[in-house]
Amino acid sequence: MTNIKKVSELAGVSTATVSRTLKDPDLVSPQTREKVMVAVQQAGYRPNWMATSVKTGKSNSIVVLVPNLVNPFFMRIIEGIEQAAQEKGYSVLLGDTQGSASREHEYASMLLTNRADGLIQLDHSFPFSQDDAHLVGNLPVVSVCERIEGDKKYPVIELDNYAAARAVTHHLISYGHRSFGVIAGQISSQIHHDRLAGIKSVLAEEGIVFDEAMLVGGSYKIETGVEGVQQLLTRAQPPTAIICFNDDIAIGALYAIKKHGLRVPQDISVTGFDNVRVAAYMDPPLTTVDQPAYQMGRRAVEVLIQQINRQPLTRTREILPFSLLERQSTGPVSKPNQH
Amino acid sequence: MTNIKKVSELAGVSTATVSRTLKDPDLVSPQTREKVMVAVQQAGYRPNWMATSVKTGKSNSIVVLVPNLVNPFFMRIIEGIEQAAQEKGYSVLLGDTQGSASREHEYASMLLTNRADGLIQLDHSFPFSQDDAHLVGNLPVVSVCERIEGDKKYPVIELDNYAAARAVTHHLISYGHRSFGVIAGQISSQIHHDRLAGIKSVLAEEGIVFDEAMLVGGSYKIETGVEGVQQLLTRAQPPTAIICFNDDIAIGALYAIKKHGLRVPQDISVTGFDNVRVAAYMDPPLTTVDQPAYQMGRRAVEVLIQQINRQPLTRTREILPFSLLERQSTGPVSKPNQH
DNA sequence: CTGTTAGCGCATTCAC
């Protein structure tokens, strides 16, 4: 391990000068700068990151908590996070929690051990353990998409889920649908409530009563969509339109509907959320709500770094624009409302 | 920032005792242990990770280099990496390179700055820069799926791509196909050569000449599959079977074939690689080669940590088993070989 | 502009 002292001896200067040359070259005369750079090159010297961190008290790393890695929507957010972080000189510690609270706690405690300067939470839970909660003063935390539960208020980058759900519902109603099924993801989250409220508000305006038996699901998986459709099709009056709370669910729904010998959208219309890449290549291409996932990740980092630098936040909640992509999985009802 | 000294004063012992109590409690008498633990609790003390790292010379982190995050196959590998790493007390630094060499260099240099103890490469390039190459003695590096180019030999966890490609080809030939198209991913990689060689070897055995004009593609994207099909369909004799080098390409191919008014598998059979989750829910469900991605990630970590601990490696190349999943995107040729 | 000095927070000899 070649350290700063070796370099300083090689260059015939003090360690301080070496440090300065590397950190702020303008503070050093051109001649010594040259000498030092030669020595650095020759010795193959790279400053020890950990040592620098101990001195400065900054790790220049952030942790990202994500419930699972296989959801391409999350990955797109993390892509944005990664990119923005790198540009700002931060690196990203990956915290795949698999929904486990103890894992969340473990990752979150990285903030307490100076291992990371900030945390981005993609899930909705308060990530710290009971024990740690006392120590969490104003630690930099930002949540994306979801809102973190609990008393502490953290900045959040999110979508107007209420409005998005309204847009979807309006779109379907414009095709004449009046009988709706919903296949939800994580029931306990704010997203769920906002979206459901959005749907119900439009239905109420249209004089349609939402039948709670038409609400199924419980997790953001393909299988949820498959099972959801199976359940909805057993109803006395199956829905003519199914709103899925993410694209994976919608993919499962498309699959199950076709498997039942029904056609999309002639028999049943299907919508998703997220606009995952494959969504456009489904058969039929999926009507879905596009979320600016990449941009959300980027913003999360910017806001987080503001917190880390103790700069005042202009606002504690940012709402990014969605757009409804009307593709071919939605269409007019082909038969009267009665089945 | 509450440090070890505060705790030692609070407990009325030396800092050394506090350190010992936390690291190796058995070295300390039960009474003092109790005192220290109380003080730790009371002060809300957590050891500074960076300081520990400087002392021990170990970061207990590993970097993972991945060309892009949106490919669910990579994500499954990283899930395995993450899991295994956490179990062994390591954390994962995410290095999304987007295929850029300079980004690779930047991440790889983390090994030189003591920021990470080891590196896992999912791409095929030698990750260090020209400048750093001299310094890379025996730094712990493992590659997964791909083999790292260059003189240095690193351990690799991979699939028998040659055999897998042979299995796919045999499967198609058993259905009577004799006219094959191939839509490839990254052309420059070992994977590409192995798979292509596997296909050609079977064709040769069957007395079929592979027409190089039937080889298209160039990246692992859905769009590549779409464009690939468009090209293959312009050939004088379009293929009756198309082998795609990953599932994303195959998804694009399915889409394009259907868009051209042809049916899968009646007109054209399609196969993929990876067995991504959505593959089973395509229309028709995709015949593909299942790779134990999660397991590959786990093994990569185990091998890497062996290197980090300077334990001898039993073998420098591990080949994991694949399995061909025959689903509905492949079937018998419905018309004579001539178009 | 440069060198000296003094730590950052912790782990580890070596005495006792």
Next chain:
DNA sequence: GTGAATGCGCTAACAG
């Protein structure tokens, strides 16, 4: 079993 002392590799204050 415990404490004092030393140093990991680096940066920052202060002289000069």
